[in-house]
Amino acid sequence: MSDRDVVLARIRRALVDVPRSETPDDVPVPREYERAHVPDGAEASEELVDLLAENLADYRALVHRTDADGLPLLLCRLLLARGSGTVLVPPGLPPWWLKAADAVRIHDRAASTPDELDAVDSVVTGCAVAIAETGTIVLDGGPDQGRRRITLIPDHHICVVRVPEQVVASVPRALERLDPTRPLTWISGPSATSDIELDRVEGVHGPRTLEVVLLTE
Template identity: 85%
Template sequence: MSGRDVVLGRIRRALRDVPRSEAPDDVPVPRDYARAHLPSGAGAGGALAGLLAENLADYRAVVHRTGDEGLAPLLCRLLAARGSATVLVPPGLPPHWLKAADPVRVHDRAAATARELDSVDSVVTGCAVAIAETGTIVLDGGPGQGRRRITLIPDHHICVVRVPEQVVASVPEALERLDPARPLTWISGPSATSDIELDRVEGVHGPRTLEVVLVEE
């Protein structure tokens, strides 16, 4: 007996007492389960952003916090500290974000090859939503984020998250904001993998360094 036969057999036994005439919508399913699993007090205001920052750091992302006026100087410092001579920008990135930065802007083009993207020093994007409970940022290919590949090939990604507007507590709350038809990329820290001996290697299928800037409005 195959694994498939075992699974289907269990399903048939579980459905044995269900009338064949019953449709999926005939029996209401309770949806009163917990939508978030947060520590006491973590769901309010700045505490939610603090939880997001803590969980991002646990995944080895580098977290920065600033106000709107400090965003441009901070991005300039981060790119300078990285020694970035070129920075990839999505078409809808707010121009004032990089007004203080010196690197050459490389614009997201459909014709750009993987080799060309790999030669870029850094990429700066926004995000669709950030999840405090899991320390995850989600990209959906919007104008301020660009195509998925521009955040997977360059070695250094700076992602800007607006607080509290783009921060939610849990995955269910994030899903309510996302369009499943869009190309969703879920990021929890820099790209990493481990071999059979559990040696961690970063930068295998995404950026080796992820910096997240929380802009508190």
């Protein structure tokens, strides 16, 4: 008997008393495990944002804080510091975010080739949710985020997180807000990998530089 046969036999024995008509949704699964390791909710919003900023920085993301009045000038300054002459813009990005920037806007188009996207200096997006415990930003292809590829090909990504509205404590809390049928991209710092000798290389399968703006609204 092969290993495959052994595994399948065990599965059949485990399911012997399960009616064939039963589906996974027919039997509720108790989820009594701890869903977050830090307090969340309105009373803990400031602490959550601080934890998010700390973990983002630990992943080598560059973290900035501002309010609505300061956002256009901050984005302008970040693009200038990068020397960005072009910036990729999702279709639903609020126009006022980049009203102070001089960079040429490149719009997210289905016809854009990878080479065209690679030639863009920077991309600015919003996000779907940010996870404080893990320092993770999640994109779901919403109007202010655009197609997944526009945040994977350009070398410089500026992501704006509305705080505390979009900040949650943990991954389970984030999953409650996300639609699993959407194209989810989970970002923990700039793209990086290591070889067998643990030499870190950044920019392998995404932006080499990730800047996160925590926008207090």
